[in-house]
Amino acid sequence: MKRNNKRRILVPMDLSSCTINLTEQAAKTAEESGAEVVLLHVTHLPGGLPARTSIETSRGGAREEAGAYLDGEARAHMQPYLDLLAARGLSASALVAHGDPAARILEAAREVEAEMIIMATHGRKGLARWVLGSVAEQVQRRAEVPVVTLRTQHGPACKSRGCAWCSAAQTEAQQRVLAEAEG
Numbered sequence: 001m002k003r004n005n006k007r008r009i010l011v012p013m014d015l016s017s018c019t020i021n022l023t024e025q026a027a028k029t030a031e032e033s034g035a036e037v038v039l040l041h042v043t044h045l046p047g048g049l050p051a052r053t054s055i056e057t058s059r060g061g062a063r064e065e066a067g068a069y070l071d072g073e074a075r076a077h078m079q080p081y082l083d084l085l086a087a088r089g090l091s092a093s094a095l096v097a098h099g100d101p102a103a104r105i106l107e108a109a110r111e112v113e114a115e116m117i118i119m120a121t122h123g124r125k126g127l128a129r130w131v132l133g134s135v136a137e138q139v140q141r142r143a144e145v146p147v148v149t150l151r152t153q154h155g156p157a158c159k160s161r162g163c164a165w166c167s168a169a170q171t172e173a174q175q176r177v178l179a180e181a182e183g
Contacts, residue, residue: 006091007035010114012105012139015041015077018152022120023081025150027088029118036091038112039078042101043070051098071096102138114145121149 011026013019023039030037045051051067078094085092095112097104109117121136140147 007033008038008112008114009033009035010038010040010105010109010112010117012040012042012101012108012117012119012135013078013081014120015074016120016152018120019081020084021152022118022150023084026118027085027090029116029148030085030090031088035115036093037085038108038114039081039092039094040097040105040108041074041078041094042097042099042104043074044101045070045098067098070098101135102142105135105139106142106144109143109145116145117143117147119147119149120152122152 009026009030011022013022026037029035045066049066051065053066054063055066055069056062057064057069074096075094078096082092082094095108097108105117105119108114117139119136119139121134136147136149140149
């Protein structure tokens with residue numbers, strides 16, 4: 001049974017520059033269906049690094065648990081998208097999870113009782129797909145609800161050579177945690 005009989009759309013986001021397009025499409029769909037939007041960002045702790053590991057989070061030597069640090073920065077990056085949805089009169093919330101992105105997206109869809117998943121795909125092919133994988137494809141194959149994928153568009157401001165090699169989604173916190181894990 002649905003909680004509060006409210007329809008929900010799950011929107012997994014990688015926080016790259018393409019996230020704005022994804023959020024706007026999710027907003028349009030939510031407006032048409034009267035659904036609530038649940039934004040999700042999945043962070044991946046490197047090499048099995050426990051979330052409770054204390055890491056240096058600034059050059060001044062401040063320390064924080066890796067999981068809490070990643071969560072805080074992800075929520076800060078998600079806030080403008082929540083604000084955009086609120087400005088359009090939509091009900092929205094944000095979730096942050098740790099682990100394998102595809103598995104956590106599918107788990108979140110079940111937990112929030114999503115009726116649909118709307119997510120971006122970078123359209124990786126060949127070597128890029130083999131090396132980086134396709135989260136969207138894994139979710140499409142295993143989801144119990146409809147999955148809508150939006151192809152990202154490589155723009156002039158993008159730092160990577162194309163969407164297939166996009167790494168713009170890596171936040172400063174993720175870079176710091178990776179550096180800490182590597183020693």
